[in-house]
Amino acid sequence: MLPSVFSLLLLLVLKAPLNGWASKPPRVFLSYRDLMESRSARSFSFGFNTSDYRILLLDQDQDRMYVGSRDYLLSLDLGNINREPLIIHWPAPLNRHKECLMAGRGRADECYNYMRVIQPLNRTHLYACGTGAYQPQCALVYRGWRSEDYVFRIVSGSLESGKGRSPYDPKQENMAVMIDGVLYAGVQVDYMGTDAALFRTMGHKLPIRSEQYDSRWLNEPLFVGSLVVSESSFKEDDKLYVLFRERSLEGENGPAMLSRIARVCLNDEGGLRSLVGKWTSFLKARLVCSVIGQDGVETSFDQLRDIFIRPTQDKHNPLIYGVFTTLGSVFRGSAVCVYSLADVRAVFNGPFAHKEGHGYQMTAYTGKTPYPRPGACAGGFSVPGIRSSKHFGEDVLRFVRTHPLMYSSVYPVNRRPLLVLSDASYTYTSIAVDRVPAADGEYTVLFLGTDRGTVQKVMILPKGDNETEGLVLEEVEVFRVPSPIKNLRISSKRHQLYVSSDAGLTQLSLHRCSGYGDSCADCCLARDPYCAWDGKACARYTPSPTRRSRRQDVKNGDPLRQCRGYNTKVDRGVSERLQIGVEGGSVFLQCDTHSPLESVTWLLQREGSQHRREVRHTTDNTDPHHLTLPFTV
Structure with a gap:
């Protein structure tokens, strides 16, 4: 008696799972050779020995x-x-x-x-x-x-x-910014590197610096970056914010490197009797970037490495993106934290730090604060009657000199990192940020340089109430000889990214849409806001009122909804295959995916039935791309 023969309809569904950790594989990885062959990058060749x-x-x-x-x-x-x-x-x-x-x-x-x-x-x-x-x-x-x-x-x-x-010393990190012909620099001033200062020189303003050899002001600082902010409609309130890391002495466990943000008034002229030629408005606060683990232990990323300033619709409140790393040898990780200048300003308007009591522990200052409030700008909104810092009273200058640190710390937006890199063999070194319009909204895209000489493109995906996830869209090797990335710069006009290291300079496009594949589903699953399916290829997305021929779903990455109607060659999002089997036998099924962001689900539907059920892998085969399915009735 011949065994019965029946058919099964096997429905293969590809979907892109959410990815919240940047340490997971990127959608596309390009070697230096692949990058150059894509014709989307140029490497600067300098013939001299430099x-x-x-x-x-x-x-x-x-x-x-x-x-x-x-x-x-x-x-x-x-x-x-x-x-x-x-x-x-x-x-x-x-x-x-x-x-x-x-x-x-x-x-x-x-x-x-x-x-x-x-x-x-x-x-x-x-x-x-x-x-x-x-x-x-x-x-x-x-x-x-x-x-x-x-x-x-x-x-x-x-x-x-x-x-x-x-x-x-060329190994020392410094900061410099020119404002109206005046140079502000965070730098080591002497040959031996023992006198670090925030300096103002050149131009029409008086030379000013931070207090010399006073660890309460600066203690072995490493300067990272700066931003200039108009705090109000009064030009006198304009301030310079400086970001750096330094050795802290306020901790209970001894010295530790912490990240800081400091500020000074641009119209500061120094004091008349005290603080002559010194800042009368210098204040600083700690920047916190940390994450609470499942075990309740807090991991702090205290080493600020790079910043990017992103303007917002409110010119008085830009966002500060910072790349942080850990210092310890046991755990090696990186994080990206975002700070609102409104939160920074609130800390500077809060209590001052003060050492007192047993062991001189750091506490909030509860005594009388002199007027005008230390750190305020002369002639500004909060100090309208005093036109120059030289007119500040001695009590104000004395307080500023001894209380430059704020008691409260600055926490990131939503009090958590935007992105965390853990359990990886590399760390982040630099950052650039772009805001990208897409068919279903506007998205933040991070370009992150690493110490292994690659650049990652990470899309930040909103996930609900004050939560986000990071999707690693692409990672590229940007130099022939790997070298840690030093700087990233974006040209919005040219739609280009410029990357530098000790070894050289590379210019690359912000997108390589064709690299995601040659089908609508490939393009949709990429979830790259720069890219969309135009009916023939995965190409750069530009906002347009005619959307019928454009397929893009950054939020969900759903090819089922976006890619229906295209021919089989380009419709890889949903593939149906009729498999004939013999009862008691088995059939080997295979599915090749194009990305680690794709997952495979096998559904079985019997002939004549509308019901489908998921088929799990056999115990001896756990690879989701292959499935040995026994045929039993």
């Missing part, structure tokens, strides 16, 4: 990017960084180079002129500084009125000392 392409300045008005490296200043075309670059060779003087070597400073190639400051002075000139083989020097650089002028040279006779503007 390195350390750390300083990047984008000028989208002139369509140029200015780069500082070892002994060279570069002016590059934003559209094509290899198109006729303008080059200034600026080495340290030969005698200074020899003196540096004789002093024993040449073991790690320190005895060169490493560019550490490039800032726009006006429409036609830049101000640039370098380490000068442990003798910092600065100069004016003429760049012309327009990029078409094709001019780039150091102004004759403009060379001057860079003390208080550029570090001596």
